[in-house]
Amino acid sequence: MGKLSKNKAQSSNPGIQAATLADNLNNLSPKELGDYLFNLSPQDRADVFSYLDLNTQISVALLLKRRDLAKLLSCMSSDDRANFYKSLPEDLGEEVLPALAQAEREDIRRLISYKEGTAGSVMTSEYATLSCDLTVEEALIKLRREAPDKETIYCAYVVTSGRHLIGLVSLKDLITSRSTRRIEEIMKDEFVFSSVDEDREDAARKIQKYDLLALPVVDSLGVLVGIITHDDALDIVTQEHTEDLERFMAIRHERGTYLGTTAGEHFRKRIGWLVSLAIFGLASGYIIHTFESTLIAIVLLTFYIPMITDSGGNTGSQAATMVIRALALREIDSSHYLKVLLTEFKVGLRLALILGSLALLKVYFLASLSNQVLPVPILQIAVVVSIALGIQVITATLIGASLPLLAHRLKVDPAVIASPALTTVVDITGLFIYINTAKLLLSV
Amino acid sequence: MGKLSKNKAQSSNPGIQAATLADNLNNLSPKELGDYLFNLSPQDRADVFSYLDLNTQISVALLLKRRDLAKLLSCMSSDDRANFYKSLPEDLGEEVLPALAQAEREDIRRLISYKEGTAGSVMTSEYATLSCDLTVEEALIKLRREAPDKETIYCAYVVTSGRHLIGLVSLKDLITSRSTRRIEEIMKDEFVFSSVDEDREDAARKIQKYDLLALPVVDSLGVLVGIITHDDALDIVTQEHTEDLERFMAIRHERGTYLGTTAGEHFRKRIGWLVSLAIFGLASGYIIHTFESTLIAIVLLTFYIPMITDSGGNTGSQAATMVIRALALREIDSSHYLKVLLTEFKVGLRLALILGSLALLKVYFLASLSNQVLPVPILQIAVVVSIALGIQVITATLIGASLPLLAHRLKVDPAVIASPALTTVVDITGLFIYINTAKLLLSV
Numbered sequence: 001m002g003k004l005s006k007n008k009a010q011s012s013n014p015g016i017q018a019a020t021l022a023d024n025l026n027n028l029s030p031k032e033l034g035d036y037l038f039n040l041s042p043q044d045r046a047d048v049f050s051y052l053d054l055n056t057q058i059s060v061a062l063l064l065k066r067r068d069l070a071k072l073l074s075c076m077s078s079d080d081r082a083n084f085y086k087s088l089p090e091d092l093g094e095e096v097l098p099a100l101a102q103a104e105r106e107d108i109r110r111l112i113s114y115k116e117g118t119a120g121s122v123m124t125s126e127y128a129t130l131s132c133d134l135t136v137e138e139a140l141i142k143l144r145r146e147a148p149d150k151e152t153i154y155c156a157y158v159v160t161s162g163r164h165l166i167g168l169v170s171l172k173d174l175i176t177s178r179s180t181r182r183i184e185e186i187m188k189d190e191f192v193f194s195s196v197d198e199d200r201e202d203a204a205r206k207i208q209k210y211d212l213l214a215l216p217v218v219d220s221l222g223v224l225v226g227i228i229t230h231d232d233a234l235d236i237v238t239q240e241h242t243e244d245l246e247r248f249m250a251i252r253h254e255r256g257t258y259l260g261t262t263a264g265e266h267f268r269k270r271i272g273w274l275v276s277l278a279i280f281g282l283a284s285g286y287i288i289h290t291f292e293s294t295l296i297a298i299v300l301l302t303f304y305i306p307m308i309t310d311s312g313g314n315t316g317s318q319a320a321t322m323v324i325r326a327l328a329l330r331e332i333d334s335s336h337y338l339k340v341l342l343t344e345f346k347v348g349l350r351l352a353l354i355l356g357s358l359a360l361l362k363v364y365f366l367a368s369l370s371n372q373v374l375p376v377p378i379l380q381i382a383v384v385v386s387i388a389l390g391i392q393v394i395t396a397t398l399i400g401a402s403l404p405l406l407a408h409r410l411k412v413d414p415a416v417i418a419s420p421a422l423t424t425v426v427d428i429t430g431l432f433i434y435i436n437t438a439k440l441l442l443s444v
Numbered sequence: 445m446g447k448l449s450k451n452k453a454q455s456s457n458p459g460i461q462a463a464t465l466a467d468n469l470n471n472l473s474p475k476e477l478g479d480y481l482f483n484l485s486p487q488d489r490a491d492v493f494s495y496l497d498l499n500t501q502i503s504v505a506l507l508l509k510r511r512d513l514a515k516l517l518s519c520m521s522s523d524d525r526a527n528f529y530k531s532l533p534e535d536l537g538e539e540v541l542p543a544l545a546q547a548e549r550e551d552i553r554r555l556i557s558y559k560e561g562t563a564g565s566v567m568t569s570e571y572a573t574l575s576c577d578l579t580v581e582e583a584l585i586k587l588r589r590e591a592p593d594k595e596t597i598y599c600a601y602v603v604t605s606g607r608h609l610i611g612l613v614s615l616k617d618l619i620t621s622r623s624t625r626r627i628e629e630i631m632k633d634e635f636v637f638s639s640v641d642e643d644r645e646d647a648a649r650k651i652q653k654y655d656l657l658a659l660p661v662v663d664s665l666g667v668l669v670g671i672i673t674h675d676d677a678l679d680i681v682t683q684e685h686t687e688d689l690e691r692f693m694a695i696r697h698e699r700g701t702y703l704g705t706t707a708g709e710h711f712r713k714r715i716g717w718l719v720s721l722a723i724f725g726l727a728s729g730y731i732i733h734t735f736e737s738t739l740i741a742i743v744l745l746t747f748y749i750p751m752i753t754d755s756g757g758n759t760g761s762q763a764a765t766m767v768i769r770a771l772a773l774r775e776i777d778s779s780h781y782l783k784v785l786l787t788e789f790k791v792g793l794r795l796a797l798i799l800g801s802l803a804l805l806k807v808y809f810l811a812s813l814s815n816q817v818l819p820v821p822i823l824q825i826a827v828v829v830s831i832a833l834g835i836q837v838i839t840a841t842l843i844g845a846s847l848p849l850l851a852h853r854l855k856v857d858p859a860v861i862a863s864p865a866l867t868t869v870v871d872i873t874g875l876f877i878y879i880n881t882a883k884l885l886l887s888v
Binding site: 154208249251266278279281289295304310314318336347355363366371419 | 463587598615652678690692719722723726729732746748758761765767770791795806810
């Protein structure tokens with residue numbers, strides 16, 4: 001952040017001050033932080049608090065008196081408050097609720113009732129509504145009055161007396177319309193919205209696709225229950241990407257920054273999948289052992305097992321990455337499955353040709369370094385490795401592309417197809433392909 | 445997208461119409477698409493065109509007459525236009541320029557002059573400016589008049605006669621202030637901005653961190669040259685995610701959707717790194733061969749090479765993923781290098797203990813299936829594999845964490861540390877560790 005003008009001691013932009021302050025405060029002890037926060041005005045305190053890491057927020061909350069915590073909660077914005085409340089230890093949450101005003105209590109209860117990961121769980125209840133029979137002038141007066149309490153007044157929502165959403169009016173439309181016109185004449189009655197139980201990522205993608213400032217969220221009856229703002233969309237997209245990446249690398253996702261996570265927690269995030277894979281890896285160990293006689297007849301063959309398995313892991317993970325990302329960006333839907341598989345087959349074929357030829361040269365060169373007594377010419381071994389590697393690359397590419405499509409079909413997040421798991425699977429297929437190619441072509 | 449009210453045949457929200465239309469149009473042939481577009485009004489045409497894939501845009505542009513292309517360009521928004529112009533074949537670009545108005549020509553020339561990846565390359569020149577001696581009433585009149593031509597009027601930029609940026613005024617502040625107050629009294633003179641040659645991702649992260657609607661971009665003299673809007677920040681963050689992920693999986697990044705890319709192009713995106721890795725993989729092949737005598741004395745040892753190399757690949761990639769993501773989210777800077785390495789060492793130690801113990805059990809079980817005549821007891825072999833695997837896990841975790849930190853230190857994007865490349869590196873370290881552990885403990 002920069003300051004172009006430095007002639008004022010006090011910042012006139014509380015948002016910026018809060019975000020910058022919070023950066024420096026995350027390093028203080030909870031006690032020091034609590035003391036610091038209580039020298040601020042209640043609103044500044046809530047602003048700075050909202051920008052702190054969730055872990056830091058909770059450590060501070062645990063030190064506060066019930067009444068102070070309630071006051072802090074009541075100054076926070078509706079979505080930040082619900083999000084923070086969800087993470088409080090249950091007994092502390094229960095304890096602080098009665099100290100809040102009834103409206104705030106109900107707002108928290110309502111917002112935390114939506115399932116994690118849905119549009120409902122990330123929305124805020126601070127939006128401006130208008131009724132369609134107001135004039136532009138009356139609407140502007142209402143918005144001016146409500147401005148300080150609303151997360152955004154740049155888009156106002158037109159609702160019926162039963163709070164059914166029937167239109168949108170932007171502040172731009174209001175200030176450029178004649179003051180005597182009625183809202184129903186200038187409102188947009190075709191608009192994008194989200195339902196409360198829709199995936200929060202789908203909601204964020206709508207904000208992105210249609211360049212929205214905010215997305216209204218309605219319940220099953222079409223009643224407006226909240227909005228998701230553009231800045232939340234950015235956070236959702238970033239969080240989803242982190243989750244996808246971690247899942248893809250077989251890391252369990254948990255909230256919290258890298259530095260805010262202890263070594264023990266980092267360990268627990270990673271060990272789960274690794275143990276499963278180690279156990280699953282018994283299968284490839286077992287396969288090697290069942291073909292022991294072939295491998296002992298030509299020990300040289302065992303030297304190229306890593307080459308076969310690595311090629312499968314790399315090409316399979318590449319294919320999976322491309323398909324998972326295209327699914328995440330909604331570039332592919334179920335109507336494209338066949339087209340994707342056909343494309344991947346064509347890609348795999350070309351990769352197989354190039355990598356197979358390279359393997360031929362590599363093995364021919366490496367095997368000539370060997371002192372082993374071979375029952376077959378070196379060239380034959382090179383051909384076997386090269387053919388097996390080619391088949392392995394095509395198979396791994398198709399498996400890598402198919403598994404995320406299958407997950408998508410089963411309505412599971414395609415990013416659950418972790419690259420290490422895929423590697424373990426194509427290790428097994430690769431060993432089968434390799435040893436059977438050798439048995440067939442070398443007749444040992 | 446949904447429609448709550450369906451009682452109007454024509455959409456009253458052109459943005460939504462354009463985005464939805466463009467979705468369906470990407471599947472038409474360029475000829476059909478050209479015909480379709482020319483039945484729309486010039487402004488609608490430009491709106492729909494802006495939402496098309498870049499590849500589709502170019503195919504259509506190639507079919508248009510020079511005059512029609514110029515008309516289309518002049519109706520596009522400043523940033524979309526510059527972005528599209530950059531991708532046109534050079535001769536077509538040169539040809540169409542003289543048909544544009546001078547202001548548009550200069551705007552394009554200026555915007556395309558900024559280096560790809562900088563804040564300058566993604567900004568728009570359509571923003572509203574105010575001078576600080578205007579009254580609120582005068583400012584509102586000016587914004588109302590300029591509204592249709594500006595990408596956003598929700599934030600207006602206060603500039604001197606030399607266009608130096610000295611403050612910001614939000615439309616919210618304007619409509620809630622007394623109409624006789626002067627802009628200099630209500631403007632915010634502390635604000636976040638970006639310089640033209642700053643990384644576009646850093647600019648997007650500022651928009652995200654400070655929840656901004658738009659970020660002003662200034663040149664080295666503090667002169668306002670453009671703004672980056674919140675919707676562009678979402679697109680930048682999404683594109684950077686895709687690029688990081690692709691790089692990390694050793695895929696060359698190119699613009700374009702999955703389905704809009706041919707099999708040949710997909711192949712070219714992936715083959716580059718794979719060939720480099722195959723060549724680099726010669727090193728591990730060579731190492732195996734130099735230890736041939738050890739491995740032939742106990743062939744069983746070769747059976748566990750994949751177990752050693754895979755563990756290194758998985759744990760190294762996990763560590764790299766965590767560090768790369770933390771660097772991308774600006775959670776880590778150079779002051780944290782040592783702390784990160786210490787954390788990773790602690791994590792690696794724990795992973796090594798668990799995975800090493802599992803390996804002991806696995807090898808003891810698998811080796812008992814073997815018919816090979818062994819010069820040492822099975823337990824000794826299991827201990828060797830287990831110890832080597834433990835050392836390999838710690839080494840790979842440290843290498844996986846160090847390489848992105850090193851890239852960051854050298855001001856290279858940490859995501860260049862590709863997982864397959866890392867796998868190839870830890871294959872080599874793993875083989876060294878394994879074979880030397882065997883030689884030392886088994887004395888063969």
